[in-house]
Amino acid sequence: MTAAGEFQASVTSPLLLSVPITGHFEALLGHVALTISVRLESTYGQPQVRSALCQSSIGYVDLNVRNTGVITDFFINAFKAFLISHFKPQVEQRMCNLIETIINTDMNRLLSTMPLKPKSKIGQHGLKNFTLIHFVQNLREKNLLLDYHLTSDPFVQNGAISMLAKGEISWRGNGGTPFFPPNVRIPPPHGVHMVEFYATDYLANSMLYHVYKQHLLDVVVGPESSPQLKASLYFIVIELFVNLQINYLRSCFQDLLLTSCGSGFCIGEFLGALSEQYPDREVEVVFTARKAPLIVFVENRARFRLHGRMNMFVRPRNATQVKEMIIRSDTTMTANVRMWLNSSRIVGNATIENLDFKLLETKIEDVDQASFGDLGLFGAEFLEKLLTEILQLGIVMPSMQGVYLKSPRLVFFFLLPSRFSELLNFSKG
Incomplete structure (x- = not known):
């Protein structure tokens, strides 16, 4: 290792005036050795x-000076062993x-930008006057937080730094999920990826549990919120009555959730x-979730199951009428999710x-x-659109300031049968 530059010094003596010295120096440092030990910690969950x-x-x-004058150059170089004995420990320190x-300042400043509770895209209240657009906008209220606090001190394993985070999505980050993440063994790093991020089904199922507890899946559908319903039913009827004129079909969906249709x-x-x-009554459909939804990851996809209750009402038309429930039913939906x-x-x-649909009362x-x-048939088309809209909001992966993901890749692993049984039992509870 070499260093070169200019220097300024002065020679003082009790009997003489101070003599300033300026010039150039060249230093050669050889056989430099560094021993560094770094401890990885988790303080309040922060890496x-x-x-x-x-x-x-x-x-x-090896130190040499020049351009200070012939006598000064000779004097300094003659006593450079003395100078080096004072110079070397200062450089080492x-x-x-x-x-x-x-390490202690710059690295921790960078790690402090890692979001421990980034906000998800799920909203605050159940919905009335429901449309897909309103529902998605409501999801953006961001009241469910993803907790990335570390559960243990980071450790070095297989030539990589491993950090185990909580990975729980809960209402306002308060926790309270009644089940726990599975015990998984992180596989050794493979390939040339700089960062590998592993997540279990706990991430999604904790979110679904709190979505259920906060009644975010409860919706009310009426004539004022039926454009998307009309669009779904439009394609269904085309499939069932393909011989009808399309222009005629388009004119049929003026008032879908009504009891009297006219033309x-x-x-x-x-x-x-x-x-x-x-x-001449308006129809109102109320959907509520009966239990927390369940998602299970399998190869290249996930399976989603939702148990709900769908009740249908007729709204009063005048002061002498009352809102009356005309159908009470349970519903179970199974969907495949690709991510x-x-x-x-x-x-x-x-x-x-x-x-x-299971009809309970009519x-x-x-x-x-x-x-x-x-x-x-009608409900499947509508719910497909709804779930896809929600999934398109997405889950943001954790990142830190100044760190950008380049060419990320998503891979699904098989879920252990014991874990599937655990989730299934919870879903039945």
């Missing part, structure tokens, strides 16, 4: 590093001071004698595999389990 040991040693120093500052199409024509028993990386955000889409004549079950 931190601390310098535990720093030792530096310089084997030899300065090297360790610089390294400790980088268009409405639910009153579909559900038995609804239009005769309750003429991928979009920059640093995990996004996806959904396809409904199965949607079952006040409408000519409506039985068979006819009511046909609504599954």
Whole structure:
């Protein structure tokens, strides 16, 4: 290691005036050795590093000065052994001071930018006057927080630094999820990736539990919120009555959630004698989740199951009428979710595999389990759109200031059967 530059000095004596000396120096440092020990810590869940040991040693120093004058050059070079004995330990100490500052200050400043509780995209309240657009906007209220606090001190394993984080999504970051993450063994690093991020189903299922507890899956659907319902039903009817003129079909969806249709199409024509028993009434559909949804990851996809209750009401038309429940039912939905990386955000889409309706009670004549079950075709299209909209909001992967993900890749691993049984038992509880 070499160093060169200009220097200024002065020679003082009790009998003589101070003599300033300026010139150039060249120093050659050889056999430089550094021993550094760094401790990885987790203070209040925040990753931190601390310098535990720093030792530096310089084997030899060759120092030469020039352009200070012939006599001064000779004088300084003659006593350079004396100068080196004072110069070398100062350089050794300065090297360790610089390294400790980088580790204890600069590195921790960088690690402090790691978000411990980044906000998710799930909203604050259940919805009324429901539309897909309103629902997605409500999800952006950001009240569910993803907790990235470290659960233990970081450690070095297989040539890489491993950090185990909590990975719980809860309401306002307060925790309280009644089940725990699985015990998993982090596989050794493979390939040429600089960073590998592993997440278990606990991340998604903790979020779904708190979504359920905060009633964020409870929605109310009425005529004022039916444009998306019309769009879903539009394609269904095309499949069922492909021989009808499309322009005619487009004109049929003016008032979908009404009991009396006029010349268009409405639910009153579909559900038995609804239009005769309750003429000229608006229909309201209320969906509530019966238990926390469940998501299980399998190869290249995830399976999502939701148990809910769907009740149908007719709204009063005047002061002499009251809101009346006309159908009470339970529903179970199973969907396949495919996910991928979009920059640093995990996004996806959904396809409904199965949607079952179980009729519990009805006040409408000519409506039985068979006819009511046909609504599954209509509901599947609508819920597919809803789930895909939600998944497109995505989950942001943790990052730190100045750190950017380049060419990230998402890989799914098989879920252990014991873990599947644990989640299934919780879902049934």
